[in-house]
Amino acid sequence: MTLALDKPRSPRRPAARRSNFELASWLFMRISGIALIVLVLGHLFIMNILDGGVHRINFAFVAGRWSSPFWQLWDLSMLWLAEIHGGNGLRTVINDYARKDTTRFWLKVMLYVSMVLILALGTYVIFTFDATIPAD
C-alpha cells in the first residue's frame, strides 16, 4: 500500500515564477508607440508646418495653447508616454549591452533619476504655467 496519490489533485503544477513585468513592458512599448505616432506627428505638424511653423512660436503662442486643457492633456500624455517609452527602451538597451552588474546598476540609476527629473519638471511646467507673467 502506498501513500502516494494515484492522481495529483491539481492537474497542473503551479507556476515557477509569476511576474508579468516583461510582458507588460513589451505591451506598453507597442501601445505607447501607437499613441506616440498620433501625438508626436501631430505635435511636429502643429509646431513645424502649420501656418508659419517654428517662426510663429513665442511666449504668446505657448500661453495660448496651454490655456486649453486639451493641449495641456496632449502635451502631458506626450511627455509621459515618450519619457517612459524611451526610458523603458533604454532599459532594454542597457540590459543588452552592460557587461558588468555594477555598470548595469549605475546606468539604470542614472536613467531612472533622469526620467523622474524630466517627468517632474515637465509636469510641473505644464500645470503651473502662468500666462499672465509679462513676456519681456
Added chain:
Amino acid sequence: MTATVSEEKAGSRGDLPPVPDGAVTVTLKILRFNAEVDSEPRWESFNVPALPTDRVLNLLHYVKWYVDGTLTFRRSCAHGICGSDAMQINGVNRLGCKVLVKDLMSGGGKPTTITVAPIKGLPVHKDLLVDMEPFMEAFKAVKPFLITYGNEPTRERIQSAHDRERFDDTTKCILCACCTTSCPVFWNEGSYFGPAAIVNAHRFIFDSRDEGAEERLDILNDAEGVWRCRTTFNCTDACPRGIQVTKAIQEVKRALLFRR
C-alpha cells in the same frame, strides 16, 4: 607504423588527391583558434580545388585530410540531418554540409574567397568547435518532453491531423544552433533562452497531447524569455530547416498575452 614527428603540417589522410576535371581553385579563409598557441582567433587561408557541386564541408575535409590535419570542426551525417556543422559561412550561419560552392562563386571569373568562422556567442574550444553546453542548457530548461498528468491512457494518445498541424513546423528542429547564434540578443546576453529553445518549447506548448504548456509559458514569460526577442528575423533567416522561427516566437508571445 612509425610515427613521424614533423614541423610541417600534414593532412590526416596523406598526399593530395588528383584535382578533378572542372575544379576551380577557391580561397578558403578559416577563423582558427588553438588555445595552446593563440591568444586570439586568427584567419588562415587555404587554396582548395573545388567543384561547383561541392559543399563547403567538402572544402573543410580537403583541408583537414590533405593539408592540415589539425583543423577541427564537427560534422556527422553530412546531409543536413544531425545539426552538428553549423558555422558562419561568408558571415551567415549555415550548415557546412548544405551550402554548395556554386552558390558562393564570385561571377565573371573573379577569384572566389569563402570565409568560414565558428558560430558566434558560444565559447570557442578550437577552430570551428564551440562549447554547445550553454545552448543545450537553455534547451533543457524549457522541458522539451511530453508532460502529462493523471492516469496513463490504456492506448495510444490520439491526435487529429489538424492538431498535429498546429506545431508541425517546430518539430523539424535539429538543434544545430544556427538560429540562436545568429540572434543579436543572444550575442549580448547569453542568458536569453534563444530562438532554438523557444522553438522546442513551442513544439510542446501547442501539442494537444501535452499538459505542460503553462509551466513552459511561465518559464518563457521570465525576464530572459520571449520578451527579449526584438523580431529581427535573423533566426528565421539562419534556420537550415526553413522553420519560421520568429513566427513561432510570436505565437508563444501571443499565447502568453491571451492565456486564460
